Each structure stands twice: as structure tokens, then as C-alpha cells.
Amino acid sequence: MSSTEPRRTALDALHRSLGATMTDFAGWDMPLRYGSERDEHNAVRTKAGLFDLSHMGEITVTGPQAAELLNFALVGNIASVGVGRARYTMICQADGGILDDLIVYRLGETEYLVVANASNAQVVLDALTGRAAGFDAEVRDDRDAYALIAVQGPQAPGILASLTDADLDGLKYYAGLPGTVAGVPALIARTGYTGEDGFELFVAPSDAEALWQALTKAGEPAGLVPCGLSCRDTLRLEAGMPLYGHELSRELTPFDAGLGRVVKFEKEGDFVGREALAEAATRAAENPPRVLVGLIAEGRRVPRAGYAVVAGGEVIGEVTSGAPSPTLGRPIAMAYVDPAHATPGTAGVGVDIRGSHEPYEVVALPFYKRQK
DSSP states (O other): OOTTSOEEOTTHHHHHHTTOEEEEETTEEEEEESSOHHHHHHHHHHSOEEEEOTTSEEEEEESTTHHHHHHHHSSSOGGGSOTTBEEEEEEEOTTSOEEEEEEEEEEETTEEEEEEOGGGHHHHHHHHHHHTTTSSOEEEEOTTTOEEEEEESTTHHHHHHTTOOSOSTTOOTTBEEEEEETTEEEEEEOOOSSSSOEEEEEEOHHHHHHHHHHHHHHHGGGTOEEOOHHHHHHHHHHTTOOOBTTTBOTTOOTTTTTOGGGOOTTSSSOOTTHHHHHHHHHHHHHSOOOEEEEEEESSSOOOOTTOEEEETTEEEEEEEEEEEETTTTEEEEEEEEOGGGOSTTOSSEEEEETTEEEEEEEEOSOSOOOOO
16 A cells, blocks of 8 residues: 555445545545535434544554653643543643643543544654653553444434443443443443543444444434534634644644643653643733634625735724534634634624625524533
């Protein structure tokens, strides 16, 4: 296989048999959509959707000093995560720039599963391996050890409950427990990237197809449909969730991204980027950088990443993500804008869409929040 050939997930043949439109994403051949991305999006908001997320990068960290290593390597307090729980965190450079945002699951007293974005998996693996020097801990590339299937949406708990005797009611958001789903051993995590309730199931690649088929069958009466990356993007955008390469980058610190809360200065010991991040925190407090806001179109034209945000003839920011919102029925965007224009309701803000300044309303994120 040549190095330019995209990687394929364990479900590749299945996606093709379902007529999926495939796309290259971070070096993987992934389903973009199966039919209508609007229908897939709406199914997740109202019923349930099934996703193949096997392109995500799993890295296992084990050993007596696994917690200490992760506390040093990442900005969060990973040592305080209870067994069976998960935490959203970031890995930064020494200068405070974000290398990736991550979810870390504590599987046991001395065992953690770090899940990185597909585009950054190798970067995160290399950084963790390099930062492990001097710690009694092992960093293991487990990308080939897992397939990842997500079932998301209001009907997801009912669908999954019909296939497992695991205690789903007791499984809180950002928690994960080992169990069996449709006879397949899985790490069952109550996490997701859609703004809905749902689960992510880490399984052996050889079990992925049987699990997908079982979920499809169990979900049929509830209206579950297979979903591609296209609706995953519009779902996370409505939920105000950042995407690496758009809202997050090496040029930004967590404080620039409005996510300073993930940096835990109070934890024991030093961590990579501490000094630079302390300075970034002070800067953000005294002289705030651009602020991440939501924009809702008054018209129909869709803003895209990189488009200028304007006010009074001046450029005041830049769109990081934009798409038509099936839930709101109008185009929406996330953008970094100057603080003077960041207050929800600020008038006179537009987006430069190919030379014409389209009017937008500034709103607080997220655009959509599910009813609990």
C-alpha cells in the first residue's frame, strides 16, 4: 500500500454497500454521507444516528506513574479523574499553543486511554512518547486495536439498552465502563460530539461489523440511520463544539480559544507550557484577545472558514466554521471577533462573502442546547 493510499476502517466495505459517499479525511477514507446530510442531521436531533469514528487516534498510557506522566504532558488534572470517568483536556506546546484537544478515559488505577483527533494522532503520540522520559509509564499506539462506533441522539439510550445489560442509567456523561454490547466486548462511553445524549463504543476491529449490524437492527424501529462526517460537522457546530484546525490551533492557547478552564494551574508538579499559559491567562484577563462567538445569518448565504467578519467597513474578525444549520433553518458560523463586537446582539456585524457584506447577528454559543 503506497503512503498516499488512504487508510480504511474495519467498516469500509459496509459503508460502500450502504452507498456512502466516501471522502479522504486526515488520511482516512471515511463516509461523508449516505443519503441526505440534512436527514442524517435531523435524525440525530430527533431520533438517533450511527457513526463510524474509527479514524480517531487511541493511545494507551499505563504504569505506576501513568497519572504523573499525563499530569505533566497535558494541561488538565488527570490524576484527579476517577476510574471509569473521562475528562476533556488539551495537550499544548511549551509556548502554550494547542497541539490537540483530547478526551482521556481512566480505565483503571494505572491505565488511561487518550483519544486524539485523527489529524493529530501521530503528533500526540510523538509528544506523549517524548514527554514520558523519566516516568515509570508506557505510551502505546493503540490506533489499530480499536474500532469506534457512536450512537447519538435522544433514542440512543433505549437502542443501546436493548443490546446490553450494562448499567446505562448509572453511566454519567463523560464516564466509561467495560461491558458487552450485542455479545461484543466494548468500552461503553457516554460521550459524543453532537450536542445530544449518546454513546461511543470502543471495540476490536474484528467485532465492528457485527456491532454495527446489531445496532442498525435494534435501532430500526426508533428511526436510527447511518450518519457521515458531514452531519457530524453541522451537529457539533450547532452545539458550539470546537474543531481542531478551525477553532483550535498551534497559534492559539486555550485562553485565546475561551477554554482556559481546561488548564489546571493548581495541580501538583510542573506541566508542559505552564509558564507560557500563565502569561496567556494574565493577557486574556487584562487585554482579551479575539472572542469566539456565534453568528446567525439574516440571509441565505453560507459563510465559510477564513471569511472576514466586518463592521463599519473594518475587518473585526474571521470565521472559523460555517454551514447551513438544519435545526435553525439559517446559515450559522463560529468566528473569532474583536471584544468590542463580541457581545450578543451587537449590531452592524457582517461577513464578507465574496465581496458582499452579508448581515449577521452575534449570539452566545452554543446555538443549540438539548432539553435535559
